[in-house]
Amino acid sequence: MSLLITETNLRSLVDALVKDATLVVGPKLSGSVVLYQPLAAGDDLTLDELPRRSxxxxxxxxxxxxxxxxxxNGKLEVRDIDRSRFPETVLIGAPPCDAGSPSILDAVFSWDYNDEFYLERRRKSTIMGIACTKGDDACFCTAVxxxxxxKGxxxxxxxxxxxxxxxxxxxxEKGQALIDKHAGLFSEGAAGEAVAFADQSTGKLDLPKIKEWLNGHFEDPLWExxxxxxxxCGACAFICPACHCFDIxxxxNPDSGTRRKHWDACGFSKFTNHASGHNPRDIQNKRYRNRIMHKFKYYDDKFGKTLCTGCGxxxxxxxxxxxxxxxxDTINKKAEQG
Incomplete structure (x- = not known):
């Protein structure tokens, strides 16, 4: 026997969570595109469509x-942001490429310094992932x-x-607690047949071989x-579930203001620009090389994880x-050729 929920009850679950003053975020049609947005009701939830942004x-x-x-009065008062106001949140309908990204990012945001802004939001969130039933020719989750x-x-x-x-x-335990709190919306029964996955995605890549090639090809014509x-333009970094560069x-003015954290991207020309004017990544091939190296070598060296979920x-x-x-795939073939 399996635990089941109907689509009607899934939408009713959204309604119940919203009624409990929980922030519910899920795929929602916004104009002509699907985005992750706060849901006001279960009918807002759009299923079986990958949101445009992560x-x-x-x-x-x-x-x-x-x-x-x-x-x-001549005194400077500094006030921290009250992180206790961050709402309890349920992310519903996240495919594996999105559900899996926070567990990758956890490593960098709790490494030598705990980023309590990120970590408090993580503590107050529950992720309801969902299996994909279709993928297009840009998907490559199996490759990574x-x-x-x-389910990760x-x-x-x-x-x-x-x-x-x-x-x-x-x-x-978070997932079980959500089920227990709304037990009336779930039932036990025979699971039946899962919807078949319509696969158009890239096959597997040999990530260890790719990393080995990267280790020995910091200078290579491929980057040029x-x-x-x-x-x-940075579009790839801003839309990625795993990129995490930021600026502060x-x-x-001297009398009042706000310190803010903003997204940044290693592909931007001024990302590594020093106050002296020196820029160690002064041309684009060095910047794109860093993007690949960071995702498939540096992050793995540091945390044992690939900084990519293959969402496409x-x-x-x-x-x-x-x-x-x-x-x-090109690097994989170069690695196989020696």
Missing amino acids: AKELYFPVCEDILTYKRE GLAPDA GSDLFLTPLVGGSFRCEPVT SIADICVG NDEG RCIRACPVGIDIAEIL
Whole structure:
């Protein structure tokens, strides 16, 4: 016997969570595109469609205040942001490429310094992942060790079944707690047949071989050939579930203002620009090389994880058609050739 929930009850679960003052975020049709957005009701939930942008904005906002300052009567008062106001949040309907990204990012945000803004949002979130039933030619999750039914990162995992219901699997205590609190919406029964995955994605890559090639090819004509195309717009980084570069700026005047964290990208020409004017990554081939090295070598060296979930968003968003999966496949073949 399996734990099941109908689509009607899944939407009713959204309604119940919203009624409990929980922030519910999920895929929602916004104009002509699907985005992760707050859901006001279960009917807002759009299923079986990969949102245009990733879900990382839920834990790592595009821009957020980290402190405010104000000068009064000759004294400067600095106030921290009250992180206790971050809402309890349920992310619902995240495919494995999105559900799995926070568990990758956890490493860097709790490494030598605990980023409490990120970590508090993570503590207050529950992720309801869902298995993919289709993928396009930009998908390559299997190439980086994930799968359309990978449960990693989910607290509760849904598998679409023929007929419209979902098999529910609690993965963590958070997931089980959500089920227990709304037990009336779930039932036990025969799971039936899972919806078959319509696979158009890239096959597996040999990541250890790719990393080995990267170890010995810091200088290689490949980087220049890519740089001849790349325009350094940063779209690939901003739309990626795993990229996490940011900058911190003070905005205001000497009497009052706000310190803010903003997304940044290693593909930008000024990302590594020193105050002296020296820029160690002064041309685009060095910047794109860093992107590949960071995702498939440096992060793995440091944390034992690949900084990519194979969602394919960077491929779809690139204005000049750079395909990271093709680049990895090229490196894979070079590695096999020795």
